[in-house]
Amino acid sequence: MTDHNDGVSRRKVLECMTWAGTGVLWTISGGVPHSLGLVDETMAADAKGLTFLQISDSHMGFDKPANPNAKGTLEEAITRIKAFPVKPSFMIHTGDITHLSKVSEFDDAEKIISQAKLDVHYVPGEHDLIDPEIKIYKERYGRGTKGSGYYSFDANGVHFLGLVNVANLKGGGMGSLGDEQLEWIEDDLKGRSASTPIVVFAHIPLWSLYPAWGWGTEDSERALGYMKRFGSVTVLNGHIHQVMQKVEGNVTFHTARSTAFPQPAPGTAPSAGPMKVPDDKLRTMLGTASVTFKQGEQRLAIIDTPLQS
């Protein structure tokens, strides 16, 4: 938030402070994370290089007690994104756009998310592939993608891979990328300089976060093996509706909040699933993330921002 000649209303200032004061900034140097504490607006505004946003698990169509108005909270998230002090380059959506893969749910998501006026790079969640013919997601978001919807692109010298680990799942297993996609990943990374920062995004966590609840991807090790030689790898996921982070060597794993409903922390409930919390707590457990790369430095900053602190 910089100077405005027309003056800034008190309400506006408070809104910005909410934005700025609720995220924790992590920097990664040499694979070691340092929390720099609460982000203030100066740091957010100073960010040079590439900043993009992650939204996840909007579950359009969800109307159960855990959040009867998932549309409303997605709208709130987008309103906050529009007020972000630094205009992000684009957005990624890490899946579960809809709850039941209905056309009307995809329509609602599009109507709301497009108001951010940013390019959005999607990957599907398991909830986006449950229409009987499994074709709506692919028709809407799959143009130019391979297999069930995976692809790569470059932005500001950073190489992005959007992966699908929710298709053709096998009984008794967890998330799965499958041989065809794994071969494509190996091929896609071949010949790239090890100094290229890599960002991988997919719906289900690409690490064994909590296998008892299926929170992991059974063949993610092979995918990560192809990324070992890169100096900076960032893995962004959704699915679990809460923030979790792990650093392993040069790889940072991070999961984002949902905009629809919270889920319990691993092992704290009989199962995963929508968690009902007191109404005044709900928005503290929903939110979005922003990710910033500074050019020339192997470090990134991930700021998780709840809808309400």
Added chain:
Amino acid sequence: MNFARQVALGAIAGLVAIAIMAASPAGAAEIEVKIDNFTYNPMKITVKAGTIVTWTNHDDIPHTVTSKTMLFKSNALDTDDKFSFTFATPGTYEYFCALHPHMTGSIVVDASAGR
């Protein structure tokens, strides 16, 4: 295959179908499997041939009932949605949730057992 033989086979198939239809309304056992907290309950159950098994999803998240061999496959079941399948042939039928594949269950169909 000549025409007469096709007609004969068709007639036999028809008779068998009528026999099955006649047998099921009176004798068919019905079993409920509840889906609760990402679990099929009971997870494993033995039934006699001809039993109709009905799954009901009590979770606030959709699940499916998907046979490992694709013999049966429900659509995504939203809260309180049901899916039924008639198990006519003895054998073990393993199934899982195609959305949350760590959820598994099995139906054992026994020619003689059951109730």
